[in-house]
Amino acid sequence: MPDPSQERTDLPPPAEYRTKVDIATDQLRSWILHGQLQHGERLDQTKLAAALNVSRMPLRQALLRLAEEGLIQASPHRSAVVMGLTRAELEDVYQARRAMEGILAELGCERRTDTCMKAMERALQEQERALARNNLKRWVDLDRDFHFSLYRAAGLQRSYEITEQLRMSSDRYIRHYASYRTGAADSLAEHREILQLCQAGDTGGIREATERHVLRGLETLRQLISGGDE
Amino acid sequence: MPDPSQERTDLPPPAEYRTKVDIATDQLRSWILHGQLQHGERLDQTKLAAALNVSRMPLRQALLRLAEEGLIQASPHRSAVVMGLTRAELEDVYQARRAMEGILAELGCERRTDTCMKAMERALQEQERALARNNLKRWVDLDRDFHFSLYRAAGLQRSYEITEQLRMSSDRYIRHYASYRTGAADSLAEHREILQLCQAGDTGGIREATERHVLRGLETLRQLISGGDE
DNA sequence: GAGGCGAGGATTGGATCCAAGATTTAGGAT
C-alpha cells in the first residue's frame, strides 16, 4: 500500500542534516569574516546564543570549532575573543598559503580537466569586469574562485580544506583594508600567466608562479597595513 | 602584610589550566594515534565518557575537536567513527606534508639557532642508536624530533601546528605498519644530508631535500600497505 | 521463505541547572 503523501522514503540519511552547532558555527564564522565581529571583541556566550536563537550548549561547541579553525581564541574560564592577527601571524598564514597553494596548483595542473579550465577562464573574465566596476567584494570572491577551481582539480580533499581555512584567515584582512586596487592589475596579470602555464601543462612553472603570486599578496597587504601592529 | 601561606599571588592566568574537554581530547587522541581505537571503530559517547571519567558533555566537545582535526568522522545522529585513511587520502596528507615541511625547513634553516642545531644533531645520534636497537617507537619519535626542532626555529606557530596535525595523521600508519626498518637507513642518510645543508645555510637545497624526504616516506608507506585499500 | 513494515530500545542532540572560576566594584588602610 504505497502512501503518496510521502514523496520519497529513501533519502533521509543522504539528505544534509544541519545541526544547531553547524548553524551557529557558520553564522558566527560569517560574522567574523565579514567584520560584524571585530578583532579583539569579546564573545559573550549568553548574548551570542540569544542572538543566534540557539541554546548556550550548541553555541559553546560552535566556539570550540572556530577556535580549532583559528578564528577565535579561547581560554578556560575567560570569554573567547575574535582572533586578531599580528603582522608576524599574518606572515605565518601567508607562508602556509604559499606552501599549500603551490602544491595544489602543481597537482591541480597535472590533473586538470576541461571544466576546471573553463571555470578559471570564466573567473578571470568576470574578474576583469569586477575590477573595471571597482566591485571589491566580488573581486575577492572571484580571485578565490579562480585559484580554487584549479586546486579542486588536484583531488586532495584535506589539503584543499586546510588551504580554504588559511584563505579565510587572510581574506578577512583583505576585505578589511579595503582598497584592494593596490596591485590588482599585477594580480590579474599573474592570473593570466598562471592560466597560460596551466594550459601549457607547465607544472613546475605554475607552482613557482603561484608561490610568487601569494607572496606578492602578502607584500601588498603589508603595505596596506604598514603602521599598525595588527 | 605579606602572607607566607600563599607563595605567589601573581600567576593564576599564565598557569596552564586543563579543562575536562582538554583531558578527554588528549586521551582520545592518544588512543587513536596509538591504535587502542582502531579504524572504523564506533565511538559510543556514553561508554567513552565512562571510560574517561568525564560526563558526556565534555566528551562530545572532545569528539567535535577530533573531528575538526580529521581523526574521526562525525555525522549528525550517528555514532562517530575513527577515521581510516584510504590510499588516496594518505597521498593527500603526504602532499600537504611535503608542502608544509618544505617551507618550514626552508625558513627554519634561514632562522636557525645554535640550540636548534644542537637538538637536531642530538636527535640524529640517538636515532642511530634506536635503529641499532631496533626500537621502532623511539625511532618514530626521534624522527619527529629531528624535523620539528628545525621547524620550530621558523617561528611560524600556525604553520607548525598544521604540520603537527598532518604528521599525527600519517604517523598513525607508520606505527601501524610497524616494520619501519624498510628504508630506515635511507631515511638516516637523508637526515644527515638535511643537517649538512642546514649547517651550510642552503635554504633552497634544504627545502628540496625535505620534500624528497617526505615523498620517499610516502613511497615507503605505500609499499608497506600495498594490497589493502586502507 | 523472503522482503517490507512497524514498534521498541538504544544513542545522539539540545536545554536547563548547578558549581567553579573570573571580573568588577566597593571599602579600607597606608
Added chain:
DNA sequence: ATCCTAAATCTTGGATCCAATCCTCGCCTC
C-alpha cells in the same frame, strides 16, 4: 589620593534531564 583587599556579581565549565533520531529486531504479508 592611591593602592591593595575582599565581597558580590557575572561568566564560563560541567552534569543531569528530556526530546529527536536512528537502529535493530520481530512480525506480518505476499
